[in-house]
Amino acid sequence: MGKFLAGVVATFVVLIVGAYAFIAFGCMPANADGKPPIIERWMAHTSLRASIQREAPQGAVPVALTDANLTAGVKLYAANCAVCHGASDGEASNIAMGLYQHAPQLAKHDVTDDPEGVIYWKVKHGIRLTGMPAFSPTLSEEQIWQTVLFLKHMDSLPPAVDKVWKAVPSAKTVS
Ligand code: HEC
Incomplete structure:
Protein backbone atom coordinates (compact mmCIF):
# COMPACT_ATOMS: atom_id res chain seq x y z
CA MET A 1 0.00 0.00 0.00
CA GLY A 2 2.85 2.37 0.96
CA LYS A 3 4.63 1.65 -2.29
CA PHE A 4 1.43 2.18 -4.28
CA LEU A 5 0.83 5.59 -2.65
CA ALA A 6 4.45 6.61 -3.26
CA GLY A 7 3.97 5.64 -6.91
CA VAL A 8 0.81 7.76 -7.21
CA VAL A 9 2.53 10.77 -5.59
CA ALA A 10 5.60 10.36 -7.82
CA THR A 11 3.40 10.23 -10.93
CA PHE A 12 1.65 13.46 -9.93
CA VAL A 13 4.97 15.20 -9.24
CA VAL A 14 6.33 14.16 -12.65
CA LEU A 15 3.14 15.37 -14.37
CA ILE A 16 3.17 18.74 -12.58
CA VAL A 17 6.90 19.33 -13.18
CA GLY A 18 6.46 18.24 -16.81
CA ALA A 19 3.52 20.62 -17.36
CA TYR A 20 5.47 23.47 -15.72
CA ALA A 21 8.53 22.80 -17.91
CA PHE A 22 6.34 22.57 -21.05
CA ILE A 23 4.96 26.07 -20.36
CA ALA A 24 8.09 27.69 -18.85
CA PHE A 25 10.42 26.59 -21.70
CA GLY A 26 8.11 28.02 -24.38
CA CYS A 27 6.77 24.73 -25.77
CA MET A 28 3.17 25.94 -25.33
CA PRO A 29 2.51 28.21 -28.33
CA ALA A 30 1.72 31.84 -27.41
CA ASN A 31 1.53 33.15 -31.00
CA ALA A 32 -1.71 34.28 -32.67
CA ASP A 33 -0.71 33.33 -36.24
CA GLY A 34 -1.05 29.57 -35.86
CA LYS A 35 -3.89 27.06 -35.85
CA PRO A 36 -5.33 26.06 -32.47
CA PRO A 37 -4.63 22.42 -31.57
CA ILE A 38 -7.59 19.99 -31.50
CA ILE A 39 -7.72 19.84 -27.69
CA GLU A 40 -7.88 23.66 -27.44
CA ARG A 41 -10.62 23.81 -30.09
CA TRP A 42 -12.61 21.14 -28.29
CA MET A 43 -12.28 22.93 -24.93
CA ALA A 44 -13.24 26.31 -26.41
CA HIS A 45 -16.23 25.04 -28.42
CA THR A 46 -17.60 22.71 -25.75
CA SER A 47 -17.35 25.24 -22.91
CA LEU A 48 -18.92 27.97 -25.11
CA ARG A 49 -21.84 25.77 -26.10
CA ALA A 50 -22.43 24.64 -22.51
CA SER A 51 -22.17 28.17 -21.05
CA ILE A 52 -24.62 29.54 -23.61
CA GLN A 53 -27.05 26.68 -23.04
CA ARG A 54 -27.00 27.35 -19.31
CA GLU A 55 -26.99 31.15 -19.31
CA ALA A 56 -28.48 32.64 -22.51
CA PRO A 57 -31.80 34.41 -21.85
CA GLN A 58 -34.80 32.66 -23.42
CA GLY A 59 -37.65 35.18 -23.16
C1 HEC B 1 -11.50 42.85 -31.74
C2 HEC B 1 -12.38 42.17 -32.66
C3 HEC B 1 -13.84 42.06 -32.37
C4 HEC B 1 -14.72 43.07 -32.07
C5 HEC B 1 -14.44 44.57 -31.91
C6 HEC B 1 -16.02 42.45 -31.99
N1 HEC B 1 -15.92 41.11 -32.21
FE1 HEC B 1 -17.46 39.78 -32.31
N2 HEC B 1 -16.14 38.25 -32.64
C7 HEC B 1 -14.79 38.40 -32.81
C8 HEC B 1 -14.21 37.10 -33.09
C9 HEC B 1 -12.74 36.81 -33.30
C10 HEC B 1 -15.27 36.18 -33.11
C11 HEC B 1 -15.17 34.66 -33.40
C12 HEC B 1 -15.15 33.90 -32.11
C13 HEC B 1 -15.15 32.40 -32.35
O1 HEC B 1 -14.45 31.91 -33.24
O2 HEC B 1 -15.87 31.72 -31.63
C14 HEC B 1 -16.46 36.94 -32.83
C15 HEC B 1 -17.73 36.38 -32.78
C16 HEC B 1 -18.91 37.12 -32.72
C17 HEC B 1 -20.24 36.57 -32.85
C18 HEC B 1 -20.58 35.09 -33.10
C19 HEC B 1 -20.59 34.87 -34.60
C20 HEC B 1 -21.09 33.49 -35.00
O3 HEC B 1 -20.92 33.14 -36.18
O4 HEC B 1 -21.64 32.78 -34.16
C21 HEC B 1 -21.12 37.61 -32.75
C22 HEC B 1 -22.64 37.54 -32.84
C23 HEC B 1 -20.33 38.80 -32.54
N3 HEC B 1 -19.00 38.48 -32.51
C24 HEC B 1 -20.89 40.06 -32.39
C25 HEC B 1 -20.13 41.20 -32.14
C26 HEC B 1 -20.72 42.50 -31.89
C27 HEC B 1 -22.21 42.81 -31.92
C28 HEC B 1 -19.69 43.36 -31.65
C29 HEC B 1 -19.77 44.82 -31.29
C30 HEC B 1 -20.68 45.22 -30.25
C31 HEC B 1 -18.45 42.59 -31.79
N4 HEC B 1 -18.77 41.29 -32.07
C32 HEC B 1 -17.18 43.14 -31.68
C33 HEC B 1 -14.07 39.58 -32.75
C34 HEC B 1 -14.60 40.83 -32.46
Whole structure:
Protein backbone atom coordinates (compact mmCIF):
# COMPACT_ATOMS: atom_id res chain seq x y z
CA MET A 1 0.00 0.00 0.00
CA GLY A 2 2.85 2.37 0.96
CA LYS A 3 4.63 1.65 -2.29
CA PHE A 4 1.43 2.18 -4.28
CA LEU A 5 0.83 5.59 -2.65
CA ALA A 6 4.45 6.61 -3.26
CA GLY A 7 3.97 5.64 -6.91
CA VAL A 8 0.81 7.76 -7.21
CA VAL A 9 2.53 10.77 -5.59
CA ALA A 10 5.60 10.36 -7.82
CA THR A 11 3.40 10.23 -10.93
CA PHE A 12 1.65 13.46 -9.93
CA VAL A 13 4.97 15.20 -9.24
CA VAL A 14 6.33 14.16 -12.65
CA LEU A 15 3.14 15.37 -14.37
CA ILE A 16 3.17 18.74 -12.58
CA VAL A 17 6.90 19.33 -13.18
CA GLY A 18 6.46 18.24 -16.81
CA ALA A 19 3.52 20.62 -17.36
CA TYR A 20 5.47 23.47 -15.72
CA ALA A 21 8.53 22.80 -17.91
CA PHE A 22 6.34 22.57 -21.05
CA ILE A 23 4.96 26.07 -20.36
CA ALA A 24 8.09 27.69 -18.85
CA PHE A 25 10.42 26.59 -21.70
CA GLY A 26 8.11 28.02 -24.38
CA CYS A 27 6.77 24.73 -25.77
CA MET A 28 3.17 25.94 -25.33
CA PRO A 29 2.51 28.21 -28.33
CA ALA A 30 1.72 31.84 -27.41
CA ASN A 31 1.53 33.15 -31.00
CA ALA A 32 -1.71 34.28 -32.67
CA ASP A 33 -0.71 33.33 -36.24
CA GLY A 34 -1.05 29.57 -35.86
CA LYS A 35 -3.89 27.06 -35.85
CA PRO A 36 -5.33 26.06 -32.47
CA PRO A 37 -4.63 22.42 -31.57
CA ILE A 38 -7.59 19.99 -31.50
CA ILE A 39 -7.72 19.84 -27.69
CA GLU A 40 -7.88 23.66 -27.44
CA ARG A 41 -10.62 23.81 -30.09
CA TRP A 42 -12.61 21.14 -28.29
CA MET A 43 -12.28 22.93 -24.93
CA ALA A 44 -13.24 26.31 -26.41
CA HIS A 45 -16.23 25.04 -28.42
CA THR A 46 -17.60 22.71 -25.75
CA SER A 47 -17.35 25.24 -22.91
CA LEU A 48 -18.92 27.97 -25.11
CA ARG A 49 -21.84 25.77 -26.10
CA ALA A 50 -22.43 24.64 -22.51
CA SER A 51 -22.17 28.17 -21.05
CA ILE A 52 -24.62 29.54 -23.61
CA GLN A 53 -27.05 26.68 -23.04
CA ARG A 54 -27.00 27.35 -19.31
CA GLU A 55 -26.99 31.15 -19.31
CA ALA A 56 -28.48 32.64 -22.51
CA PRO A 57 -31.80 34.41 -21.85
CA GLN A 58 -34.80 32.66 -23.42
CA GLY A 59 -37.65 35.18 -23.16
CA ALA A 60 -38.84 37.90 -25.52
CA VAL A 61 -36.41 40.63 -26.64
CA PRO A 62 -36.92 43.57 -24.25
CA VAL A 63 -36.55 46.27 -26.95
CA ALA A 64 -39.26 46.82 -29.58
CA LEU A 65 -38.67 46.12 -33.26
CA THR A 66 -38.81 49.76 -34.39
CA ASP A 67 -36.80 51.76 -36.94
CA ALA A 68 -35.38 53.85 -34.08
CA ASN A 69 -34.02 50.80 -32.20
CA LEU A 70 -32.68 49.16 -35.37
CA THR A 71 -30.93 52.40 -36.40
CA ALA A 72 -29.42 52.72 -32.92
CA GLY A 73 -28.18 49.12 -33.35
CA VAL A 74 -26.55 49.91 -36.71
CA LYS A 75 -24.77 52.92 -35.20
CA LEU A 76 -23.56 50.93 -32.18
CA TYR A 77 -22.35 48.20 -34.54
CA ALA A 78 -20.50 50.73 -36.74
CA ALA A 79 -18.71 52.18 -33.72
CA ASN A 80 -17.94 48.97 -31.80
CA CYS A 81 -18.01 45.97 -34.12
CA ALA A 82 -17.34 46.86 -37.78
CA VAL A 83 -13.57 47.02 -37.23
CA CYS A 84 -13.63 43.24 -36.73
CA HIS A 85 -16.93 42.10 -38.29
CA GLY A 86 -17.01 44.42 -41.32
CA ALA A 87 -19.59 46.68 -42.95
CA SER A 88 -22.25 45.72 -45.54
CA ASP A 89 -19.59 44.98 -48.21
CA GLY A 90 -18.29 42.08 -46.05
CA GLU A 91 -14.63 43.06 -46.66
CA ALA A 92 -12.39 42.08 -43.73
CA SER A 93 -9.95 44.50 -42.05
CA ASN A 94 -6.35 43.53 -41.29
CA ILE A 95 -7.40 43.30 -37.64
CA ALA A 96 -10.11 40.72 -38.48
CA MET A 97 -7.63 38.68 -40.54
CA GLY A 98 -4.91 38.75 -37.86
CA LEU A 99 -7.01 37.57 -34.95
CA TYR A 100 -6.22 34.08 -33.63
CA GLN A 101 -9.80 33.11 -34.45
CA HIS A 102 -10.68 35.08 -37.60
CA ALA A 103 -13.63 37.35 -36.92
CA PRO A 104 -16.56 36.35 -39.19
CA GLN A 105 -17.67 39.09 -41.61
CA LEU A 106 -21.28 39.26 -40.49
CA ALA A 107 -22.65 40.68 -43.79
CA LYS A 108 -21.48 37.42 -45.45
CA HIS A 109 -21.92 34.99 -42.55
CA ASP A 110 -24.85 36.52 -40.74
CA VAL A 111 -26.34 35.36 -37.45
CA THR A 112 -29.99 35.96 -38.41
CA ASP A 113 -30.78 32.27 -37.75
CA ASP A 114 -29.38 32.36 -34.20
CA PRO A 115 -31.76 32.87 -31.26
CA GLU A 116 -31.57 36.45 -29.94
CA GLY A 117 -30.54 35.20 -26.47
CA VAL A 118 -27.47 33.48 -27.95
CA ILE A 119 -26.34 36.62 -29.81
CA TYR A 120 -26.98 38.64 -26.64
CA TRP A 121 -24.83 36.31 -24.53
CA LYS A 122 -21.89 36.56 -26.95
CA VAL A 123 -22.04 40.36 -27.18
CA LYS A 124 -22.50 40.85 -23.44
CA HIS A 125 -19.90 38.36 -22.18
CA GLY A 126 -17.47 38.05 -25.12
CA ILE A 127 -15.84 34.75 -26.12
CA ARG A 128 -12.85 33.56 -24.16
CA LEU A 129 -9.75 32.39 -26.11
CA THR A 130 -10.79 34.58 -29.07
CA GLY A 131 -10.63 38.32 -29.81
CA MET A 132 -14.39 38.74 -29.21
CA PRO A 133 -14.62 41.36 -26.44
CA ALA A 134 -17.22 41.47 -23.66
CA PHE A 135 -19.38 44.58 -23.95
CA SER A 136 -20.86 44.26 -20.43
CA PRO A 137 -18.43 46.90 -19.07
CA THR A 138 -19.18 49.46 -21.79
CA LEU A 139 -22.66 49.11 -23.35
CA SER A 140 -25.96 49.35 -21.44
CA GLU A 141 -28.47 46.48 -21.52
CA GLU A 142 -30.61 48.53 -23.92
CA GLN A 143 -27.65 49.17 -26.25
CA ILE A 144 -26.68 45.48 -26.30
CA TRP A 145 -30.28 44.49 -27.18
CA GLN A 146 -30.44 47.17 -29.90
CA THR A 147 -27.27 45.69 -31.44
CA VAL A 148 -28.78 42.18 -31.18
CA LEU A 149 -31.98 43.42 -32.85
CA PHE A 150 -29.98 44.79 -35.78
CA LEU A 151 -27.93 41.57 -36.20
CA LYS A 152 -31.06 39.39 -36.02
CA HIS A 153 -32.81 41.45 -38.74
CA MET A 154 -29.75 42.32 -40.84
CA ASP A 155 -31.20 40.57 -43.92
CA SER A 156 -34.65 42.17 -43.70
CA LEU A 157 -34.10 45.78 -42.60
CA PRO A 158 -36.75 48.42 -43.37
CA PRO A 159 -35.52 50.66 -46.26
CA ALA A 160 -34.75 53.70 -44.04
CA VAL A 161 -32.57 51.58 -41.70
CA ASP A 162 -30.97 49.70 -44.59
CA LYS A 163 -29.82 53.04 -45.99
CA VAL A 164 -28.00 53.84 -42.72
CA TRP A 165 -26.45 50.32 -42.73
CA LYS A 166 -25.26 50.62 -46.36
CA ALA A 167 -23.68 54.00 -45.50
CA VAL A 168 -21.38 52.48 -42.82
CA PRO A 169 -17.85 52.83 -44.29
CA SER A 170 -16.04 49.65 -45.37
CA ALA A 171 -13.73 48.16 -42.72
CA LYS A 172 -11.24 46.96 -45.39
CA THR A 173 -7.80 48.22 -44.47
CA VAL A 174 -6.03 50.40 -47.03
CA SER A 175 -2.52 48.97 -47.23
C1 HEC B 1 -11.50 42.85 -31.74
C2 HEC B 1 -12.38 42.17 -32.66
C3 HEC B 1 -13.84 42.06 -32.37
C4 HEC B 1 -14.72 43.07 -32.07
C5 HEC B 1 -14.44 44.57 -31.91
C6 HEC B 1 -16.02 42.45 -31.99
N1 HEC B 1 -15.92 41.11 -32.21
FE1 HEC B 1 -17.46 39.78 -32.31
N2 HEC B 1 -16.14 38.25 -32.64
C7 HEC B 1 -14.79 38.40 -32.81
C8 HEC B 1 -14.21 37.10 -33.09
C9 HEC B 1 -12.74 36.81 -33.30
C10 HEC B 1 -15.27 36.18 -33.11
C11 HEC B 1 -15.17 34.66 -33.40
C12 HEC B 1 -15.15 33.90 -32.11
C13 HEC B 1 -15.15 32.40 -32.35
O1 HEC B 1 -14.45 31.91 -33.24
O2 HEC B 1 -15.87 31.72 -31.63
C14 HEC B 1 -16.46 36.94 -32.83
C15 HEC B 1 -17.73 36.38 -32.78
C16 HEC B 1 -18.91 37.12 -32.72
C17 HEC B 1 -20.24 36.57 -32.85
C18 HEC B 1 -20.58 35.09 -33.10
C19 HEC B 1 -20.59 34.87 -34.60
C20 HEC B 1 -21.09 33.49 -35.00
O3 HEC B 1 -20.92 33.14 -36.18
O4 HEC B 1 -21.64 32.78 -34.16
C21 HEC B 1 -21.12 37.61 -32.75
C22 HEC B 1 -22.64 37.54 -32.84
C23 HEC B 1 -20.33 38.80 -32.54
N3 HEC B 1 -19.00 38.48 -32.51
C24 HEC B 1 -20.89 40.06 -32.39
C25 HEC B 1 -20.13 41.20 -32.14
C26 HEC B 1 -20.72 42.50 -31.89
C27 HEC B 1 -22.21 42.81 -31.92
C28 HEC B 1 -19.69 43.36 -31.65
C29 HEC B 1 -19.77 44.82 -31.29
C30 HEC B 1 -20.68 45.22 -30.25
C31 HEC B 1 -18.45 42.59 -31.79
N4 HEC B 1 -18.77 41.29 -32.07
C32 HEC B 1 -17.18 43.14 -31.68
C33 HEC B 1 -14.07 39.58 -32.75
C34 HEC B 1 -14.60 40.83 -32.46
